[in-house]
Amino acid sequence: MLKLTKLHMLHDAEDLGKKRRTGVSLHCHTEQSKEMLDFIPHYADKLPIINFFWKRERKNYLKREGKGIDFSTAYWTPPLPANSVYDIEREQIEGVGLEPLVSITDHDSIQANLEVNGEHGKDSAPISLEWTVPFDYGFFHVGVHNLPEDRAEQITEELLAFTFSGDKVPDEKRLHELFAMLNEMREVLVILNHPLWDIEIVGQERHEELLKNFIREFGRWIHAFEINGFRSWSENKRVLEMADALGFPIATGGDRHGCKPNTVINLTDTETFAEFVDEIRIERKSEVVLLPEYKEPLHSRQLESFSEILTLYPEFPEHRRRWFDRVFFDIGNEVGLAPLSSHGWKKGGPVWLRGAIWTLGFLGSQKMRPVFKMARKRVDRVPKKLEDAGFVQPDVEEILAGLHQSQSSAESAG
16 A cells, blocks of 8 residues: 555545545646647657558658658647636536645746736735756656745746757756755745656657656655646556655646646645645645546547647637647748648648547547447556555665665755
8 A cells, every 4th residue: 555645536526525625736737838749740650541641741741841840849739728727627626625726837837827816816826837857868847836926937937948958968967956946945846747658759668767867866856746637547556656665745737738627636634835835845745536537538538638629719819719720830931930820721721630630529529438438458447446456566776776865965965
């Protein structure tokens, strides 16, 4: 069983107010989040039918433009504005009988939090972001929560200067300085988001080697590991086991990008976010809940989210109604990054692409969910009881040795 984290796996709705006072929703994305598109070539080559049209489009583009399609700077933005995301998260937590705390973490941006506090009042939401941290041949996503209001913009600039420095070899000394700066602020929480996810697409084995090296070098500055609402149960189970073996508490992260609220939250009896941070950082304990929605098939939920992302929202401002108003691409015409709609797309692009989008929407519908339930692997089914989870103790001696060494060095330096 787990030593540092108390885990609840709900299969039906429940009044959580009988368990704790407060629910904490972490890791939400809004329209301020720039989601990179550099993964497209990797997946487009693998998807049946789509790969045929993708290869043809790539060939035509090369012939027409004299160069390949460059996705390195392209990005898309989630549909919902900050206040809508904030309200949806609050309402879900209140609906299960808890007082809500909501921390939005857009990619490398704190703008959404500032908007929420401007609308709902100062200190309504902690000022947070999901920081992209380059490391060796890859990168990690780190949740940085509850920056001090008077320094939030300056600190964010420093963090992003490191992220976008363009250095081929990231400056590890500077990264230690930045993590140390965050650690000195007692009310700031630093979470290693979805640690086992191969977000760099370097291969799972290489990613896990990268993760080991990152934890050995920088683990002393991390306060918690994340289990993620849009990662499989088998992956989250491994994160729970690894965190417990290494002595890290667990924080949840819903990682929502569409219109549905997070499927995982933290429980606490604290009243403020700063008190919650203290519980994780100092007391090193946590209590987390997998809500009933989490047990639904992951691929079905992912496709449902894609469908929401690609939906037409006629009530939105004109420049954000259609999905291709929310995708930004540089076609090399010296204009720079601009919405696809500005490149002459009026109906959503070529017929084959519109067909692919319709297919994603259909697969993500509730009608298709039973199919995904039947196809789901047994290891990814959430156990009915905690005792059935079968937690094991992973071999982390190699990581622990380096981690303890770095922690001792930090204490000596202090």
